[in-house]
Amino acid sequence: MNFSRFFVDRPIFAAVLSILIFIAGTIAIVRLPVSEYPEVVPPSVVVRAQFPGANPKVIAETVAAPLEEQINGVENMLYMSSQATTDGALTLTVTFKIGTDVDQAQTQVQNRVQRALPRLPEEVRQIGVTTIKSSPNLTMVVHLLSPKGSYDDVYLRNYATLNVKDRLARLSGMGDVQVFGAGDYAMRIWLDPQKVAQRSLTAGDVVAAIREQNVQVAAGVIGAPPDTKAPFQLSVNASGRLQTEEEFGNIIVKTNADGGITRLRDVARIELGANQYALRSLLNNKPAIGMGIFEAPNANALQLSANVRKLMAELKKDFPADVDFDIVYDPTQFVSASIDAVVTTLIEAVALVVLVVIVFLQTWRASLIPLLAVPVSIVGTFAVLLAFGFSINTLSLFGLVLAIGIVVDDAIVVVENVERNIANGLTPREATIQAMKEVSGPIIAIALVLCAVFVPIAYVAGLTGQFYKQFALTIAISTVISAFNSLTLSPALAAALLKPHDAPKDRLSRAMDWALGGFFKRFNRVFDRASHRYQGGVGGTLKHKTATMGVYLLLCVGAFFVFKAVPSGFVPAQDKQYLVGFAQLPDAASLERTDAVIRRMTDIAKSVPGVANAVAFPGLSINGFTNAPNAGIVFYTLDDFDKRKGPGLSGDEIAAAVNQRLGAIQDAFIMVFPPPAVNGLGTIGGFKLFVEDRGNVGYDELYKATQALQMKAWQTPELAGVFSSYQINVPQLFADVDRTKAKQLGVPLSSIFNTLQINLGSLYTNDFNKFGR
DSSP: OOOHHHHHOHHHHHHHHHHHHHHHHHHHHHHBBBBBSSSSOOOEEEEEETTOOHHHHIIIIIIIIHHHHHHHTOEEEEEEEEEEEETTEEEEEEEETTOOOOHHHHHHHHHHHHHHGGSOHHHHHHHHHHHEEEEEOOOEEEEETTTSSOOOOOHHHHHIIIIIIHHHTTTTTEEEEEEESOOOOEEEEEOOHHHHTTTTTTTTHHHHHHHHOOOOOOOOEESSSTOOSSOEEEEEOOSSOOOHHHHHHHEEEEOOOOOOOEEEEHHHEEEEEOOOOOOOOEETTTTEEEEEEEEEEOOOOOHHHHHHHHHHHHHTOOOTOOOOOEEEEEEEEHHHHHHHHHHHHHHHHHHHHHHHHHHHHOSSSHHHHHHHHHHHHHHHHHHHHHHHOOOBBBHHHHHHHHEEEEEHHHHHHHHHHHHHHHHHTTTHHHHHHHHHHHHHHHHHHHHHHHHHHHHGGGOOOHHHHHHHHHHHHHHHHHHHHHHHHHHHHHHHHHHHHHTTTSSSSHHHHHHHHHHHHHHHHHHHHHHHHHHHHHHHHHHHHHHHHHHHHHHHHHHHHHHHHHHHHHHOOOSOOOSSSEEEEEEETTTTHHHHHHHHHHHHHHHHHHHSTTEEEEEEEEEEETTTTTTTEEEEEEEEEEEEGGGGGTTTSHHHHHHHHHHHHTTOOOOSSSEEEOOOOOOOSSSSSSSSOOOTTTOOOOHHHHHHHHHHHHHHHHTTTTTTTTTOOOOOOHHHHHHHOOOHHHHTOOOOOOHHHHHHHHHHSSOOOOOOOOTTT
């Protein structure tokens, strides 16, 4: 074939091409992101809003509905879901098709949110509506704690916000940093309703006074142009925004005709506290602020984890006394172990290929040619993976493990045919040219056949196709590179390295014969006998064709029934060194009751062998990670695998033991699950579904339909652990305002409703400056 002859005549050019492929692959290895699995989780954008004091129904009608109307139909959107909580928070998640540019999606959603802002309540607009990219990959959790209890969780939360969060957010590959536990600093003004009433004031009067006297002042400049006579230009400063509790306490709420003054401190208690108290964070039942680290799309999770640990070690030098950090939840360690295991398998496969090639070819010259095909084809594959936007993950590495045995085949075919032609009396160069005329077509055909087998997998629709796309294309890419290498480098090396069979052996060949010659002779005798027996077996099957076909059909039928009997699944469940537990207390249960249950869950679980730590969040619901006073989540980290080698210490067995012991808690519905097989596809293993009220029949009918579906699911033997956190029978009080009497007395309805919100909920007034924020 003229193509291969070109490289036989120019061996240096062939070598340079292979070296360039190898170098490109080496550079790509450093730049490729590393993850456990390919990106199969649809990207999403989250819109968050706050309506302090509002209940979920009010939020759904006044905040969620206008936002959903405007966001619906944004380009590449799959679906959206919203969750309103009792603490006045709205979380609206917009999920997009896989492959959507998440930055562009965020911009499009933000534009739609701007359209809805005029229809939102004033309190919501004042606080602001945020639109952020949501990363489903929780890389790790960093805890900030006070070992001796010198600082409370509010201080730790704000120290993390002021001094740690921003530094973490600037790390390469960081998607988002979310702080869990306590709340940001806020000037809390706790009104005393009796004192307010005694002074003939309303809650609205207090709010108006705060907004009037806590303002940012732009006082201007003296001597600014066009004044040409002033010798100096001086900026004017004025006391605008207040900063301390004392300054807020001095706000004048009311003045009397006799000169009397009512100040804010006369009718309220003022303190620097947290802006919300709906969520707590615990590490082994001690207050600790959790900082969730979310990686950016296509980031290297392992490198991000290492950078976070390095940065936290640097920041620790400036921590106040009795402030420390700890990292007990870090799934990247499991990912690293998984990747290392696959890399070890890859190395073992290469070693086996080297051994097999040397044993069968029995000369270093012939063995070197196919062995050089392995690094060129395998390492070169990484360059194409980078160009396609893929990552180094277990599936792509599995593809390379499988490809190792394939990439040497083409080169072995070349060497075998060259050796045969040399045995027929041709010189190595002539034998190579003749061999390439004979095998170039089969080599190309082999590559095309393998591509025809694996490439279609990349076009399988849905999540399965996306999941195995990289696996299939990795094999196809390495096969194509191997075929190219066999048509370029292999013939060039064959012509240069192989010698006539009667040529004197070089020193390395003589050393190889001296060291392994006896083994090669014994191996050849055994292999020849095995070959003769195999030939006899083939001849026997050809004589009994009917019986052979009968056995073949029986094997096919047996394989079919075994295939039907073996349980199917998306990804095999794995022990990921942590478990997820949740507690659901009765409706209207307080956060204090939930906190007590969560602490008991931690104490009980840590008594189970294999459980190392407990990261708990009282007040956080498993349903979308939203705040709920009667719910809580606990992440149980397990001991390392080398400490869990005995019976009953696997992840599933530990989960069963923890569930059994937690059955002693009767105050809540509690379950512990293994994590999902693919990070980002849910919080716990299994799947979730939604019941939609498309007929607008109301919450009562929706609840009935949900309960009916749940009852049916309980009767299905294939399902276990079916639950729903949706409740509508939550005890509530209804404030029935007599609107007629209010009008007769000249009391504005807005004043009544504002008073209810301020005294029973909370109201955002405006901002103040503290600690440079």
